[in-house]
Amino acid sequence: MVGDEGGGERDGAMEAPRAAAREARLCELVEKSARGEPLSKSAIKKLRKLEWRASSEARERVKDVRKERRELRKQGDAPAAAAPACAPTRALRAPFSLTPADAGARAYAFWRRIGEPKAVLAPMVNHSELAFRLLARRHGAPLVYTQMLNATSFVSSAAYRADNFERLAADRPLIAQFAGDNGATIERAARHVVGAVDAIDLNCGCPQAIAKRGHYGAYLLDEPDLIVSIVQHLSGTLDVPVCVKIRVLPSAAATLSLALRLQEAGCVLLTVHGRTRERKSRGEADWAAIAAVKAALAIPVIANGGVERAEDFAACLAATGADAVMTSEAALENPAIFAGAPCTRARQLALAAEYVALADEHRPPSFAIVKSHLFKLLYISLAEHTDLRAALGAAKSHEQLRAVYNELAARERAVGDAAPDAFAARCDCDGAPFVSWYRRHRGVVSGGDGGGAVAGGAVDADYAP
CATH class of the missing domain: 1.10.287 (Helix Hairpins)
Incomplete structure (x- = not known):
């Protein structure tokens, strides 16, 4: 019997490498x-x-x-107190206030633990689900965030937690982002994921109307005292590091004041989106404003906004002095951006096939999420094969979706055979032969068949919190 058990253990140990192969x-x-x-x-x-x-x-x-x-x-949705991970909130261990030196030492110890990443996949509403996170990791993303999680729903609803957070050993390092305006509620929500994430992030960046109605995201920026008190509470009660994502404020002084207060309150990692709440995703990101924040802080800073191509990571790091650069919309059309690969029509077709397989294995909570990703990954192809675009929109199952993809792949191979140079050409630069999804909402000023070069600054997704 002992020999049988040992054989079973060996078989189990060998199955993971076999599955990976x-x-x-x-x-x-x-x-x-x-x-x-x-x-x-x-x-x-x-x-x-x-x-x-x-x-x-x-x-x-x-x-x-x-x-x-x-x-x-x-x-049904059991009361939060019924779950061990959602125990009553703790009292603050002590009033949480750090000197810049202490904050920096503490924060960079955390930063080293997660590998000092230079590129980060942003938290995106309904787009940073497990399947897409794994696709981004496969193509070089060293750090990813979950989609924005509503803290109140996460505390009160077991079904919401099951739909929106899945534990997987391969999905690390991982930062879970929560939206809310109450420190005790966010603390309880965070207790459900402690041990499965490397940090939690407070969303103070979402500019959408739903955030205004819910009193979270960028609409908390009007109440800096509230944001600081939430971070102090979380830093003083949780055994997991606390991060914050903000947008620049209308004045440089207000932005710096908030950033310094967050550092003192225990924030170990600050992400700064270089656009104000009112600008959302319009116009160029203000990298100079991010650079001013980085220069003033002793903790790691992630720059966000204005990244379209792999080369933009290095440009943003140089311009801001930030520790890392976060991207959202560019990764949606080309997850291989993290590996330095340019966006091409041929590459997008292959990436879409990988995503379909991952979504089969790790089903997102909504089938609409899968279709949304494919519309972005296959934007150029679907603009040409409009009947398949309609078929993708009408698909009701993963089997139907895969059938649409297979037909699209067959047609695209014919396109590639007829115009191999254009099919393999970059679509993320001026003069590109096709207009990619990222560039769709900017005016085309030049380019080849279908255009490509556009005016205006780079943009990030409106739905990136």
């Missing part, structure tokens, strides 16, 4: 197929076998997840 081989074959490279009969047979196995395993996992969610909804 199968996934790597599947991705390799899918990418080759998407690029139009000919596959041998044995490779085609292997591809079909791997796709069938991945689909079968994914269906079993999805069944388990759906069963768990149904059970949670049958039980």
